[in-house]
Amino acid sequence: MPRQLHPGAWWLWALGCATAASRTTNVLLLLLVIAVLGYVVSARRTAAPWARAFGVFLKVAGVVLVFRTVFQIVLAPSQPGLLLFTLPEVPLPDWAAGVTLGGPVTGEAVLAAVSDGLRLATLLLCIGAANALANPKRLLAVLPAALYEVGIAVVVAITFTPQLVESVQRIRGARRLRGRPHRGPRSVIQVALPVLEDALERSLALAAAMDSRGYGRRAAVPTATRRATGVLLLGGLLGACFGVYGLLDASSSLPAALSALASGLVVCGAGLHLAGRRTVRSRYRPDPWRSPEWLTTAAGLTAAALVVVAGGIDPSAISPSVSPLAVPPFPPLAAAGILVALLPAFVTPPPTLHGAGPSHAELDAAVGTDRPQVPA
Incomplete structure (x- = not known):
């Protein structure tokens, strides 16, 4: 019978693509990530209302890119390089040191703004792809x-x-x-x-x-358990935040970031386990996790891993310099990793067509797969 992919697999795939996009400012690689996201969403999204989220995020990403470029042109200090045009400059008070309004605009400054804006836009599109592909009601069940x-x-x-x-x-x-x-x-x-x-x-x-x-x-949960839960959750979240920041920052140590992230997730998992004792609920007919889910998750993690490895081999290809102006390189290893993220468009179950009867998973999503246990 037709079924929808596990929502957790879609989110893990999208987070892998987001990690790959956050590690590079190469315009060609970022455009390749956007193309991969668009193809997978167009191939596997359903006709549900949340499936339209990618189009909304695409518009928001375009606005972010335009605003980032305009702010660089109007407010950022001028950089040496190829002069494109000169805006009328407005003098600012001394307390606004480091900020200019108008002045010369160079091609290097515009390219740097476009690279940073495109990276942020790609991150937004990764979240939009996850929202468009994963059923939020079924995500609640897991x-x-x-x-x-x-x-x-x-x-x-x-x-x-x-x-x-x-x-x-x-x-x-x-x-x-x-x-x-x-x-x-x-x-x-x-x-x-x-x-x-x-x-x-x-x-x-x-x-x-x-x-x-x-x-x-x-x-009912003892007071000592509640206090231990709060300590574990706070410590785990701090460790996870430090680890995520280290992964997103290309200048941070990768082993230290992975260690902090792993430790934070373990501690946070222990806190969530203790906190879950307050909410007693039954679960029946859970969403299956089969080979399409494993392949989808592996595709996203492979994209992130190969981009990180390519950055360690040739950092200038992953984060190319904008001065002097030149066409950015196209690292084959990172590009191959991003293309692996196309795998869910071919190995996942196709979306349910209109007119076909709803599957068991869709019926469960409509009525709710989880209900708390109510004492008699």
Whole structure:
């Protein structure tokens, strides 16, 4: 039967691509990562509302790239190099030292801004690809018990925006059929009240459904366990943050960053295990983790690993200099690693087509695969 890939596999694949993008400022490699993300999303996304997230993130990434370049041109100090044009310069007070407004703009400065902006845009697109491919409701089912309530809030927040847009479109369509104005400031005020009423009805229905299923019930935990949980979670999060920062910073020591990240994750896992004792819930028919999930995860990790290895072999190819102006090199090892990230487009189950009956996984996602245990 058709099934959807485990949402955790999609997120691990996207995080691997994000790690690869964060380790380079090579424009060619970043464009290759974007092309890989776009191809995989177009090949494996479904018709669900969250599958449109990649297009939204693509627009946001374009805005980020434009803003980063414009800020570099207008506000950054001039750099030596090929002069492109000169903007009118506005004198600033002494307390704004290091910031200029206008002046000469060089090609090296613009290229550096485009490289940094493109890297940030690629990171945003990696998150957008994960949002477009992973079902947020099914992702909630695989969260640790300690994060279950937070996950519920996130899923409700994610599904609120599509429901709000759908409500606005439905009400505007009804007003248009009745010959009432549906555009302009006046219509916005008249549409706001029905939309608010619809949102309140949805909220009450959701609250009643969650209460009937026993959400919010907690088990009794000793005080010493709660204190130990807080200490472990805080220490683990600090270690994980230091490790992630070391991985994203190309100048940091890779073994130290990996050690800090691994230690933080282990300590944080122990804290989550203790914190999960407060939330007692049953789990049935969990999402399977089979060979497509392993291959998808391996593809993302391979992309990150080969880019890191290529950076150790030839750092100038992964982070090329912008002075003098030249076409950036194309490192074959890093490019091969990024191309490996295309593997999920071919080895994962194809998305469910319209008209086909829902699979067991989709039915479970619709009704909820996890429910807390309610004492009799």
